[in-house]
Ligand SMILES: Nc1ncnc2c1ncn2[C@@H]1O[C@H](COP(=O)(O)OP(=O)(O)OP(=O)(O)O)[C@@H](O)[C@H]1O
């Protein structure tokens with residue numbers, strides 16, 4: 001009870017420090033908003049006209065229905081109806097079609113027999129973010145079809161990306177922004193929180209009040225986590241409703257991932273903050289840290305393409321797993337079991353950095 | 367109940383001994399002023415008491431409880447002490463009341479508010495509780511910082527140059543405030559200052575530090591009358607030390623010394639040998655009978671002409687500060703009469719303990 005009321009007073013103080021400052025207030029939400037819009041328009045420019053081709057070898061009611069639904073979106077325009085698999089390459093290579101939808105001859109039979117019936121989606125990997133978006137659309141349409149047919153219909157999607165075998169890790173920037181855009185701000189906010197007090201000269205004052213380091217840690221971490229989640233929510237809402245990118249997974253699962261990810265990021269930020277003597281140092285350290293975090297996140301370069309040593313290093317990078325988790329939940333509708341591995345490095349980073357920060361509050365190496 | 371005791375405490379930063387083998391005891395309820403040149407370790411000593419620094423060696427006890435010793439350390443939040451930092455250390459986004467009430471969450475709301483108002487009234491800011499720090503003058507901020515440390519009713523109150531940034535008038539009224547608060551609360555107070563007059567005006571004990579050591583801890587009067595070391599003699603009250611020869615220790619606690627061509631009796635208990643004659647301006651007066659000297663400089667100060675006089679017999683020694691009734695020229699010859707003063711042995715350690723009240727020597731490691 002006492003612990004909580006002391007903690008609340010501290011959290012109140014921290015939120016005041018963040019929100020009362022007009023410059024930090026605009027910094028909180030404007031960049032997230034702007035970046036999300038900028039990236040969004042950059043990445044979704046082509047998606048109003050997604051040309052696709054169909055190779056329907058099953059000629060079934062189900063396949064016709066799915067193609068019809070796809071065309072009904074107004075986004076997908078069928079430019080060709082193919083006769084055999086050898087035609088697929090031409091469509092993709094020429095860039096005429098962004099994707100080819102293939103229903104194999106046994107599709108209808110499998111569907112009727114209750115076996116897994118794969119819809120093959122072949123994507124132009126050169127145009128990964130648009131193709132990724134298009135693929136997300138297809139997923140949601142298939143999911144919608146599944147829902148209409150009752151949950152038992154075992155219709156699945158199999159993706160093949162051409163020209164870019166690692167397409168899976170590169171695909172679609174947008175949902176990755178939910179994690180990565182908020183990270184810079186969260187990290188910075190946490191990094192500044194202790195450094196600001198050191199510069200202000202109030203940190204020692206904080207230490208001689210009856211607050212324990214654990215309380216100080218939670219009191220410093222929670223406001224940053226809240227702000228980070230709020231930013232992620234803004235970006236999420238923009239992506240989902242402004243750009244209309246369909247979400248295939250569970251919102252609660254994505255947020256569970258985001259909370260874990262943001263906590264790890266804040267732990268990192270607070271550790272930086274506990275080392276820094278001034279706000280300037282804290283900012284410098286944050287930029288030094290954020291660069292490798294971004295580069296090793298898989299956001300720009302697939303992790304599988306990195307040298308092995310760097311691949312190992314990515315395990316300490318919360319951003320890699322934050323992005324992976326959000327992407328897969330958002331675009332692929334991954335379940336908790338499917339993304340459970342992503343939680344392990346995130347929790348590990350949080351479990352190391354948070355106690356480290358608390359320890360550093362009192363034992364900063366001088 | 368809140369005695370402060372140091373046993374052979376050292377704290378080094380790299381090779382700099384900031385606090386060097388300090389052993390001393392400050393009785394509960396005392397008001398100690400710490401004096402010393404810049405960088406002599408005053409702040410470090412306060413931070414050791416507060417628990418913001420850990421001693422490298424030695425033992426610190428507060429109120430009989432060991433708070434720092436090899437293998438034992440009581441964290442600052444558990445030491446129940448208040449600290450006023452030189453920089454005020456107010457949280458800029460919280461009101462005056464918020465700043466003072468912060469850390470009092472263990473109290474019920476009503477009592478908390480009463481405490482805040484009480485403390486504000488004590489420092490004479492009863493009507494300013496909802497101001498923000500930036501709406502206060504420097505002196506008012508200082509008083510808020512003081513009120514904050516008072517509101518917690520600490521058993522020990524540490525003040526690190528709390529008046530450094532105030533004008534002379536405000537300092538005077540704040541000094542009176544400190545004395546009143548000390549009388550009203552009965553807490554043990556340690557007050558760091560650069561200003562000797564401040565220290566002597568406010569404290570019942572004054573500690574003089576030099577290079578990490580406490581040279582002497584005594585009443586203001588004893589510091590003047592019986593400095594324990596040449597450093598104290600020079601540091602306190604614009605003092606000077608002249609190299610003299612002690613001829614004989616006399617029975618009435620004086621010594622016969624030879625200075626130039628004169629032999630005089632001066633208070634002190636030093637055996638035959640080289641000695642220091644410690645003098646303050648109050649010990650000197652112009653006289654036709656005195657020791658011959660030459661004026662090396664004159665300035666007007668505090669309503670007097672203050673001359674620096676070099677004794678003709680000791681041209682290499684310190685110039686003596688002499689108050690003159692009227693203007694004088696550089697190079698003018700005159701004579702100085704000595705009244706009082708204090709003799710110390712030249713090697714710094716008296717052969718036998720000085721027969722003075724016990725507390726004079728307290729704080730000086732044997
Ligand atoms: N964190 C630190 N790291 C390294 N050296 C330090 C540190 N803190 C103090 N020192 C050194 O220890 C010595 C004593 O410093 P301290 O701050 O205690 O002096 P002070 O008496 O308070 O001086 P001032 O009157 O100027 O405030 C100085 O030489 C200082 O340079």
Ligand SMILES: [Mg+2]
Nearest residue numbers: 408409410526
């Ligand atoms: Mg200092």
